[in-house]
Amino acid sequence: MTERKASPSGQDHPSPEDTMADLVSDVPAQAHGPLARIAYLLGGFGLLGATAADTLAVAGRHTGLHLLGSIELVQAMVVILASSAMLIVTIVHGHASVHMLTERLRAVTAARLARIAALLSAFVFLVFAAGSAWIGAELWNGHEQTELLHIPLRWLRLLWTVFAVLIAWRFLRYALRADGGHEA
Amino acid sequence: MIAPELIGLCGILILLAMLAAGVPIGNSLSLVGLGGLAVMISPQAAVIKAGVVSFEVIMKYELGVLPLFLLMAHLCFAAGASRDFFDVAAKFVGHRRGGLALASIGGCAGFGAISGSSLATVATISSVALPEMRKAGYHPGFASGALAAGGTLGSLIPPSGALIVFGIIAEQSIGKLFAAAVVPGISQAIFYMIAIVILCAFMPGLGPATARVPWSERLRSLRKVIDIFALIVFVIGGLMIGWFTPTEAASVGVTCAMLLLAVRGQFSRAAMVDALQSTLRTTGMIYVVIIGALLFATFVSITGITDALSGIVRDLDASPLTAIIVMALLLLLLGSFLDGVALMLLTTPIFLPIAVDLGYSPIWFGIFLVRTMEIGFIHPPLGLNIYVIQGIAKDLSLGTIFRGVIPFLAADFVHLGFLIGFPALTLWLPSVVGG
Amino acid sequence: KPVPQPPAQANAEVVLTYASPYPPGHPFSKADIDWMRHVEQASGGRIAFRPYWSGALLSSDMSMVEIRHGLADIGLITPIYSRGGAHLLRAQSGFYGGVKSLQDQVAVYDCLAGQFPQFGKELEGLHVLAVQGGNFPGVLTRDRPVRSLADLKGLRLRAQSDAIDVLRELGADPVNMPMGEVYSALAKGVIDGVVAPADTIKSLHFAEVARHFTALHFSRGAYPARAMSDAAWRRLPPDLQALMTQSKPVWEGALARQILKAEKDGVAYASGHGVEMLALPPADQRRFAALYNIFALRQAKGLSAYGIDGVPVLTEAQRLIAGGEIRCPAGISGVSK
Ligand code: NA
Ligand code: NA
Numbered sequence: 001m002t003e004r005k006a007s008p009s010g011q012d013h014p015s016p017e018d019t020m021a022d023l024v025s026d027v028p029a030q031a032h033g034p035l036a037r038i039a040y041l042l043g044g045f046g047l048l049g050a051t052a053a054d055t056l057a058v059a060g061r062h063t064g065l066h067l068l069g070s071i072e073l074v075q076a077m078v079v080i081l082a083s084s085a086m087l088i089v090t091i092v093h094g095h096a097s098v099h100m101l102t103e104r105l106r107a108v109t110a111a112r113l114a115r116i117a118a119l120l121s122a123f124v125f126l127v128f129a130a131g132s133a134w135i136g137a138e139l140w141n142g143h144e145q146t147e148l149l150h151i152p153l154r155w156l157r158l159l160w161t162v163f164a165v166l167i168a169w170r171f172l173r174y175a176l177r178a179d180g181g182h183e184a
Numbered sequence: 185m186i187a188p189e190l191i192g193l194c195g196i197l198i199l200l201a202m203l204a205a206g207v208p209i210g211n212s213l214s215l216v217g218l219g220g221l222a223v224m225i226s227p228q229a230a231v232i233k234a235g236v237v238s239f240e241v242i243m244k245y246e247l248g249v250l251p252l253f254l255l256m257a258h259l260c261f262a263a264g265a266s267r268d269f270f271d272v273a274a275k276f277v278g279h280r281r282g283g284l285a286l287a288s289i290g291g292c293a294g295f296g297a298i299s300g301s302s303l304a305t306v307a308t309i310s311s312v313a314l315p316e317m318r319k320a321g322y323h324p325g326f327a328s329g330a331l332a333a334g335g336t337l338g339s340l341i342p343p344s345g346a347l348i349v350f351g352i353i354a355e356q357s358i359g360k361l362f363a364a365a366v367v368p369g370i371s372q373a374i375f376y377m378i379a380i381v382i383l384c385a386f387m388p389g390l391g392p393a394t395a396r397v398p399w400s401e402r403l404r405s406l407r408k409v410i411d412i413f414a415l416i417v418f419v420i421g422g423l424m425i426g427w428f429t430p431t432e433a434a435s436v437g438v439t440c441a442m443l444l445l446a447v448r449g450q451f452s453r454a455a456m457v458d459a460l461q462s463t464l465r466t467t468g469m470i471y472v473v474i475i476g477a478l479l480f481a482t483f484v485s486i487t488g489i490t491d492a493l494s495g496i497v498r499d500l501d502a503s504p505l506t507a508i509i510v511m512a513l514l515l516l517l518l519g520s521f522l523d524g525v526a527l528m529l530l531t532t533p534i535f536l537p538i539a540v541d542l543g544y545s546p547i548w549f550g551i552f553l554v555r556t557m558e559i560g561f562i563h564p565p566l567g568l569n570i571y572v573i574q575g576i577a578k579d580l581s582l583g584t585i586f587r588g589v590i591p592f593l594a595a596d597f598v599h600l601g602f603l604i605g606f607p608a609l610t611l612w613l614p615s616v617v618g619g
Numbered sequence: 620k621p622v623p624q625p626p627a628q629a630n631a632e633v634v635l636t637y638a639s640p641y642p643p644g645h646p647f648s649k650a651d652i653d654w655m656r657h658v659e660q661a662s663g664g665r666i667a668f669r670p671y672w673s674g675a676l677l678s679s680d681m682s683m684v685e686i687r688h689g690l691a692d693i694g695l696i697t698p699i700y701s702r703g704g705a706h707l708l709r710a711q712s713g714f715y716g717g718v719k720s721l722q723d724q725v726a727v728y729d730c731l732a733g734q735f736p737q738f739g740k741e742l743e744g745l746h747v748l749a750v751q752g753g754n755f756p757g758v759l760t761r762d763r764p765v766r767s768l769a770d771l772k773g774l775r776l777r778a779q780s781d782a783i784d785v786l787r788e789l790g791a792d793p794v795n796m797p798m799g800e801v802y803s804a805l806a807k808g809v810i811d812g813v814v815a816p817a818d819t820i821k822s823l824h825f826a827e828v829a830r831h832f833t834a835l836h837f838s839r840g841a842y843p844a845r846a847m848s849d850a851a852w853r854r855l856p857p858d859l860q861a862l863m864t865q866s867k868p869v870w871e872g873a874l875a876r877q878i879l880k881a882e883k884d885g886v887a888y889a890s891g892h893g894v895e896m897l898a899l900p901p902a903d904q905r906r907f908a909a910l911y912n913i914f915a916l917r918q919a920k921g922l923s924a925y926g927i928d929g930v931p932v933l934t935e936a937q938r939l940i941a942g943g944e945i946r947c948p949a950g951i952s953g954v955s956k
Contacts, residue, residue, distance in 0.1 A: 043464040044457075047255055047438075050248055054435030058428045061794075068783070068795060071245050074435075078248035081464065082241075082471045085251070088461075089468030095208035096469050102206040110206075117207040124211045127218055128475075131235025135684055143925045144703020147780040148795060153702060160239055225690060232688040236681045245797070355674075359803055426807025429800050485675035 035166065036091050039084040046081025050074045069148035076146075079156045083163035090170045095121075114180025122171035129164035132157055188224065192487025195220045199480070210469070213476025213529070220483035233482065241475045245431060247352050250300070251467040252434035253343045257299035258459035259441035260412065263448050266308035268408045269294040274316065275397045275405045282384035282391035284320055285330040286377055288313040292334030293373045294409075297416045298437075299338045300345035302561050306335020306569045310576050317391075324580050326383065326390040329588030332569040333376055333596070336558035341369035342420065343434070346528060346557065349470070350550040353477060353532045359423070359430035363614040364547050368555060371609065372599050379595040411447060415440045477529035490537045497538060504542040508552070508604055511535055515556045516563065527557055544607075551610045555603055559596050562589050631667030633855060635847075638676040638691035646818075646881045647695065648672060650873035651845070654749070657869050662862055668693075683846070687744040692851035698741070699842050705741045706925045707932065708842055712753075713781050714919065714936040715840035716912045721875045724752030727939050728841035730947035735932055742843060746852045748863060749870035751844035754882045756782075756837040759820065760812035761805050764831040764895060768903045777801050778814040782837055784914045785907075786814075798823075805829055818881035821888035832889060833897040836904065838911055840936075845870060912937075 050073075057070030089095055097117075102110050136157040144153040174180055195216045202212040214234070221230035241247065273287030273294075280286070291309045299305050310331045317327040339346050342362035351358040384391050397405075418440060423433045445451040484490060497507050518527055532553065539549045561569045570585045603609060637655065641648050655668045671677075677685050677694045683701060686694045698708035711731060718724055728750050732738040758765050758776065765771055772790035777798075786793040794810060804810045805828040812829065813819075814837060820826050852860065889896055899907065915933055922929035939945050 040461055040464065043467075044460040047251060047460055047463060051252060051255070051435045051438040054252075054432045055439045058432050058436055062427070066792065066794070068793070071795060071797070074248050075243050075245050078245070078251075079239075079242050081251060082248075082467065085464045085468030086471055087468070088464050089472065092465060094465050094469055096210065096473055097206050097208045098203045099206060101204045113205050117202075117205060117211075120202070120207050120215055121211040124214045124218070127214075127231055127234045128238045131231045131233070132239055133235070134232060135235045135239070135681075138684065139703045142704030143706060146702065148783070156243070157239060160242060164238070221690075228688055229685075229690045232685060233690060236678050236685060240678060240680070357799055357803070359800070426804065426809045429796070429804065429809070431800075482676065486671060 033091070036088065039087045039091070043081045043084035043088060046077045046079075046084065050077035050081065053077065069146070072146040072149045072151055076151050076156060079160060083160050087163050087167050087170070090167045111179045115175050115177070116180075118171045118174035118180055122168045122175060125164045125168035125171065129161050129168060132161040132164060136161060188487045189489050189492045191220060191224060192484060192489035195483060195487070196489075208472065210472035210474075210476035213473070213480040217476065217479030217481075217483040220487070221479075224483075224486060233479065237478050237482070238475050241478060242471060244352065246358060247348070247471075247474065249358070249431045249434035250345055250348045250470060251463055252438050253300045253345065253348070254466055255459060255463040256343075256434065256437040256441045257301070257304055258462050259438065259445055259455075260295075260298045260415075261304075261308055262455045262459055263412070263441070263445045263450055265298060265409075265412045266291065266295050267312045268412065270309060270312045270316070272405045272409050274313075274394075275402045278320075278394045279396035281388055281393050282380045283393060284313065284317045284322060285327065285380045285384075285391050288317070288327075288330050289334045289337075289373055289376045289380070292331070292337045293341060293369070294412075294416075296338040296341035296369070297420065298343075298412070298441075300343045300348070302336045302339040302558060303568060303572055305338025306331060306561075307572050307576070309335065310573050314573065314577055318577075320394045321392045323390045323588070324577070325584045325588030327588070328570075328573045328577065328580060328585045329590070329592055330376070330380060332562045332567065332573055332585065332589050333592035334373075335569045335572075336561050337369060337373055339558055339561075340365050340372060340551075340554055342366065343437075344554065345470070346554045347550060349474060350528060350532065350553060352474065353481065353529065354536055354546050354550060356546050356550060357430075360547050360614040361550050362423070362430060364551050364610045365554070366613050367609050368551055368599075368603055371602070372555075372596075375595045375599045376592060379591050383591055411444055415444055473529055477533070480529075481533035484533045485537075490534050493534065493538060497542070504544065505604070507538070507542055508544070511539070512552075512556050512600065512604075515553070516559060518560075527560065528553055545611060547614060548607050548610050552600075552603060555600055559593070559600070562596075563593060630664060632665040633859065634667045634669055635692040635851060636669045636671065636676070637693045638671045638682075639695040640674040640677060640679040640682070641672065641695070643670075643672045646877035647874070650870065650877045651695075653873040654866065654870040658862065658866050661866065662859060666859060666862075683745065686846055686848050689848055689850050691848075693748065693845065693847045696745070696844060696846050697842075706922060707735075707737045707927050707929060708741050710918050710922055710929060711932055711936070712840035712842050713838060713911075713915050714933045715940065716838040716908055716915060716937070717940050718838065718840070719940075721752035721754075721841075721878060723940070723945055724839070724841035725750045725871055725875075726945040726947065727936055728752075728843075730939055730945065731932055731936060732843075733947050734935065737927055737932075742846070744849050745843075745846040746849065746863075747843040747846050749843075749845040749867060749874060750841050751871070751874045752841040752878070753839040754816035754818060754878055755834070755839050756814050756816045757832055757834045758812055759815055759825055759829045760831045760833070761808065761810075761829050762831075763811055764897060765812075765833040765835070765899075766897055767900060768907060774811040775809075776812045776814055777804070777810050781918070782814050784917070785837075785911055788910060788914075789907075801825075802828060816882065816885070817889070818878075818885035820885040820892075820894055822881065822885065826888060826892040826894050829894065831895045831897060833899065835899060835907060838908075838915070844874070 053070045053073035057067045060067045102113055136154060140154055145151060146153065199212055199216045202215065203209060218230045218234055221233055270287055270291035273290035274284055277283040277286045288309060291313060292305050295305050295309055313331060314327060318324060342365050344365060347361040347365060348358055351361050419433050419437045422428055422436065423430055428436055445455060515527065515531065536546065536549060540546055561567050570582060570589065573585055574580055574582055637651065639648055639651060658666055659668065671691065676691050679697065680700060680702065682694050683696050683698065683705065686696065698705040699712050701709060715724055715727060718727065760774065763774060768789055773792065775792045775794055776786060777796050778786055778793045780795060783793045796804060801813050802824060805813065805825065817832060820832060855863065886896065919929035919933040
C-alpha cells in the first residue's frame with residue numbers, strides 16, 4: 001500500500017531511498033522545525049533502544065545471563081517510536097491516501113477537499129487524545145505498570161496523548177491553510 | 185431502529201467516499217469505525233475505544249518488529265546489498281539468453297529476504313539492474329517487466345511487512361506465516377524464471393547473452409555477498425532453529441546489519457541518521473493505518489455484515505473454491521486503485537471470517553491475500569512498481585513497461601492458481617518447523 | 620463475531636450485549652451460553668442477549684474500563700491480568716495456597732470481597748455477575764521430567780509473573796514470553812517447559828511438543844470474571860435485577876463444570892498421546908506450598924506500595940482455607956456497601 005501520489009503522468013516518483021516499504025512513496029527526505037527534530041530524536045532513541053533490549057535478551061539467553069522483561073522494555077520503546085513516527089509522517093505529509101481522483105480535479109476544488117481531509121484527520125486524532133486522556137486520568141492513581149519491570153504506564157499514556165494532540169494540531173494548521181497544507 | 189447490517193453498508197460507502205476525496209486511509213478507517221461505534225453503541229464508548237485501541241496498537245510487542253525489519257533493510261541498502269546481489273547473479277547467469285533478467289529475479293529474491301516490502305525491493309534492484317540490462321541490449325519492456333514482477337518477491341519472501349500486519353489483524357503467529365511464505369515465495373521466483381527462459385527461447389532478441397565470465401571470477405565475486413548471505417542465513421536460520429523467536433529476529437537482524445555496515449567500512453553518522461529517519465517515516469504511516477483498520481474491524485464485526493455476506497455465499501451454495509476465486513477477482517479489482525497493506529487491512533475484517541467459515545486456514549488465507557495483493561503492484565492501470573521503474577528510467581513509457589509485464593502477470597496467475605489448488609504448498613513448512 | 624440472533628430478541632423487554640475475548644467454542648464461552656439460556660428462560664423471554672465473541676467488541680486487557688464506559692453491557696473481565704487499578708484483585712488470587720477445590724476458591728473470594736472494601740473500590744462501576752476459580756497449573760516439560768523439586772534446577776520455564784520468584788528460588792530459570800510463542804519455543808527447545816494447567820495439553824496442542832506433566836499445584840485463586848456495567852444494571856427493573864443476582868450461582872456452576880471438564884479432557888488426552896503424568900512426593904509438595912506462601916506474604920506486603928493493606932486479606936484467606944467449610948453470602952455488587 002502506498003501513497004498514491006505517483007501519477008499516470010509520471011510525476012513525483014518514489015526514489016529508492018524513500019521506498020523502503022510499500023507504504024511510502026514520495027515523502028520529502030527532510031523535515032524542518034524543532035518539533036520534527038525532537039520527534040526524530042525520540043523515534044531514533046526508540047528504534048535503537050528496542051533493538052538493544054531484544055538483542056541483549058537473545059545474547060543473554062545464550063550465555064546464561066538473563067534479561068527478564070525485555071519484552072516490556074521493547075513495548076515501552078515502541079510506544080515512544082510509534083508516537084514520534086506518527087507525528088513525523090504528519091509533518092512530512094507522508095500519510096497513505098488515494099490521489100487518483102483528487103489529482104484530476106481543478107486546483108481550487110482539490111485544495112478545498114484537502115482542507116476538509118485535514119480537518120477530519122485533526123478530529124480523529126483529537127478523539128484519540130480524548131480517549132487516551134480519559135483512560136489515563138481514570139488509571140492515574142491506579143498504578144498501571146508492566147508486570148516484571150514495573151514500568152509505569154501512565155507516563156507512556158501521557159506521552160501518546162500529547163503526541164495525538166500535536167498531530168491533531170498539525171492537521172488543524174493544514175486545514176486552515178488555503179491549499180490544505182499540500183504545498184508544505 | 186435501522187438494521188445493523190445497513191449501518192455497516194453505509195459505513196463502507198462513506199469510507200469509499202472519504203478515500204476518494206483524499207482523506208488519509210488510516211484516518212478514514214478510524215472515522216468510520218468510531219462514527220459507527222458512536223451510532224451503534226454510544227459516543228462515550230467510541231471515545232474510550234479510540235483510547236484503548238490506539239494505545240494497545242502502539243504498545244504491541246509483535247508489531248514493534250515491523251519498524252525493526254524496516255530498519256534492517258535500510259541498513260543493508262546503505263551497505264550496498266542490492267547492487268552486490270545483482271552483480272553476483274549476473275556473473276553466474278549473464279552469459280545465457282535472458283541471463284541478466286534471471287539475475288534480476290535472483291537479486292530481488294535475495295534482497296527480498298532482507299526487505300519487508302515490494303517497492304523497496306523493486307526500487308533498489310532496478311536502480312542497479314536496469315542500466316546494466318539496457319547496456320547489454322535487452323528489450324526495455326522485457327527488462328523492466330522482469331524487475332517490476334521480481335520486486336513483488338519482497339513482500340512475500342520473509343521478512344514480510346504485509347504478513348506481520350496480517351498476523352496482527354488476524355491474530356495469527358507471525359512465525360507460522362513466515363514459514364508458510366517460504367515455499368510460495370521461492371516457487372514464485374521459479375515461475376518468473378521459467379517465464380524468462382520460455383520468452384527468450386522464442387524471442388532471442390529480448391535478452392541477448394553477454395560475455396561469459398570465467399569461473400574463477402565468478403567464485404571470487406561470491407566473496408562480495410558472503411557477509412550479507414551470512415546475515416540472511418543467520419537471521420532466517422536462527423529463527424527456524426529456535427535461537428531466537430520471530431519477534432527477536434528483527435532486533436538481531438538490525439544489530440547484524442549495523443555490524444555489516446561497520447565491517448564494510450560504511451558505518452557513519454549520516455548513514456545511521458538516514459536509515460533511522462526513513463524507517464520512522466514509514467513506521468508512522470503504518471501505525472496510523474493499523475489503528476484505523478482495527479477500529480474499522482470492530483465496527484464491521486458488530487454490524488454483522490460479514491455474517492450476512494457469508495450467509496449470502498452459503499445460500500448461493502457456491503463451492504469454497506468459487507468463493508475464493510471471487511475474492512481474488514475482487515482483490516485484483518480493488519487493487520487497481522488501492523494496493524498493498526491498505527487493501528489488506530480494508531478487506532481482512534470482511535474476507536477472513538468468510539474464508540474461515542468456508543474451511544480455509546487463516547495462515548493459508550494470509551499467504552493468498554498477500555500473493556493476490558502483490559499482483560496489484562504490477563497490473564494496470566496503477567501498478568506501483570511500474571511507476572517506480574518509470575521514475576528510474578524516465579525515457580521508458582508506461583505503456584512499454586505495462587506491455588513488458590504481461591508475460592509475468594500470466595506467470596502470476598498460474599502461480600496463484602497453484603497456491604489455491606494446492607494449499608499444501610503453503611501449509612507444509614509451518615507444519616514441519618512448528619512456526 | 621455475533622451469532623445469528625434468535626427471534627426471541629425482537630420481543631424482549633431488555634436486550635443486553637455480552638462480549639468475550641474467547642471464541643464461542645471455548646469452555647468459558649460454553650458456560651456463558653448456558654447462563655444466557657438460563658436467564659432468557661427464567662425471565663420468560665423478557666431478557667435477551669446479543670453476544671459478541673472472539674474479542675470483536677472488548678479488548679482482553681482493558682475490558683473492565685470498556686464495560687464501565689458501556690462498550691458492552693456485560694463482559695468477561697480478567698482483573699488477574701490487569702496492569703493497573705486492580706492490584707488487590709490481582710494479588711489476592713495468589714493468597715489461596717492449600718485450597719482444595721474450585722468451589723472453595725469461589726467461596727473464599729465471596730468472603731474476602733464482603734469483608735474488605737478495597738475489593739469494591741477496584742470494581743467501581745461494575746456489578747460482578749460471576750466469580751471464577753481456576754485449574755491448578757502444573758509444570759509441562761519437553762523431555763526432562765520433574766519428579767522432585769530438585770529436578771526443577773536449571774530448567775528454563777515459561778511462567779506467569781507471579782510464579783517467577785518461587786521458580787527462581789528453586790533454581791529454575793523462568794522466562795516470560797507471550798503464550799502464543801510457547802508451542803514453537805517448546806518444539807525447538809528454546810524453553811524446557813511451561814507452567815500451565817493440564818487442559819493446555821489438549822487445548823493448546825502441547826501434547827505434540829511436551830512429554831511430561833507434573834502436578835505441582837501452583838496455587839490458584841478465584842477472581843471476579845463476568846461483570847455488568849452500572850448503566851446497564853440501572854436499566855433493569857428491580858425484579859430482573861433480582862433475577863441476575865439469583866443467577867450468579869448458575870453461571871459459577873456452569874463455569875466450574877466446564878473448567879473441570881477441560882482439565883479432565885486434557886488428562887485423558889495426555890494418556891492417549893504419550894504424555895507422562897507425574898506427581899510430586901508429598902514432602903516436596905508441602906515444601907513447595909510453604910515456599911509459595913512465603914512469596915504470597917511478600918506479595919501481600921508489596922501491596923502497600925499502592926496504599927493497599929494486603930496482609931489481613933492473606934491472613935483471612937488462609938484462616939478460611941484452614942477452617943474447613945467456607946460459606947459467606949455472595950454479594951453481586953462491586954460497590955462496597
Ligand atoms: Na521480504
Ligand atoms: Na509489503
